[in-house]
Amino acid sequence: MTHDEIRRAFLEELTHVAPDLDAATIGGGDHLQDDLELDSMDILNLVIALNARFGVAIPEADYRRIATPDLAVAYLAEKTAKPAGTGG
């Protein structure tokens, strides 16, 4: 997957978890909790959705690495690129 594809998929899952967000107005540097007002339950719902979509089970210790769309895209690109990764 290219970075653009990953970003599109990430934003799709994000706006599915928080349907009151507008994908067009979300900035790459927006903090999911501080700027976009997701709570911890939303974050977990997002992590579950990302696991289903990318086959990446993000451990809690890595949550800070998906704190913004830019960070998350880089993280997911890294995890899905590994040959040992699940199916990416």
Added chain:
Amino acid sequence: MSVFTMPSLGADMEAGKLVEWLVKPGDQVRHGDVVAVVETQKGAIEIEVFDDGIVERLDAELGQTLPVGAALAEIRSIGEAAAAAPAAQPAAEVVEARMPAAAPTPVLTPAPTASPPKQRVAAGLGASPAARARAAELGIDLADIKGSGPGGAIVLADVTAPATEPAPTSAAPDRGAFIAEMRRAIAAAMTRSKREIPHYYVTHTVDLGAAMAWLDAVNAGRPPEERLLMGALLMKAVALAAASEAAFNGHFGPEGFHPTERVHLGLAVALRGGGLVAPAILDADRLSLAALMGAMRDLTARVRAGRLRSSEMNMATLTYSGLGETGVESMAGIIVPPQVALVTSGAPQPMALVRDGAVVARPAVTFTLAADHRVSDGRLGARFLSEIDQRLQSPEAL
């Protein structure tokens, strides 16, 4: 024959706009069936019926803004003969005349240009609050939009301006007015609560060392969908304490306090852009931690999508409001009538606690109980918070 009326949608929501009927005269309904959808400032709410029977007549029309208690339909018991001719006139018009003063500018009234909503057969008209506000701004009927959110809910991305974009008129309620109206409704409900309920407050800090260690061990290696959040442990501890301290769980009505055995714990969820909603998780004290966690995730997702049910809006016997995983140390709240208590907590965080005469840093959380002096007093309130503390020291038993 029984009159099916608009149920209470919570202390701070006194009216809703009928946007969909899911039944028609002649249909059989059962207790718990969703028969209509109303639109409120906090998203769409599915209205459930509480009698078994046959729908005799629909008394409310689509597009009407109906206060709590307004007649929606007549339900005939099974076996009862059909009425000859409807004697009563639709009550909606009558009660509309005494719309609560809490809503000086009825924001739920359709924009002047909007055409009457169409009768639909599609199941559900859920829409997120943001989608509703945008649709109102653009003068688009939600019934004309196909939803792509959870359960077919209409989400912001689905609401797009028509090709021939009508200039937004100043008469159309904008998002700012929408939120202002919600703030007014919350203010009215909270003012009434503070006027009628003699509040007292008790605060206690709980050591979360054991709970945190247990949670980390349990979550390690679990796939995301099986992970627990600290919020579920706090919620369960509150529910169990409520089950054993009757003075904090129930409703205060005209005849006084009615404690209830079942614990339907309201969970406060903040809405983006302001406001909050606190739907109930039924029998929260009897759910396993995994089931409670699942219910909390589901509730949060449906709050975002605007798909709550009327029973969830009015059945809470006690409410819990936590500040999540990050944030300030503590928060004190205002009781949501007709409940008699509200438990709030700050964000769990390392705090300086004294253990064996020495100051140590421990993960901890500060609970605050707001309770009703008509029912209990500080001594009992202290016991309630101590009970929550004890429960959290044995997380494996939650």
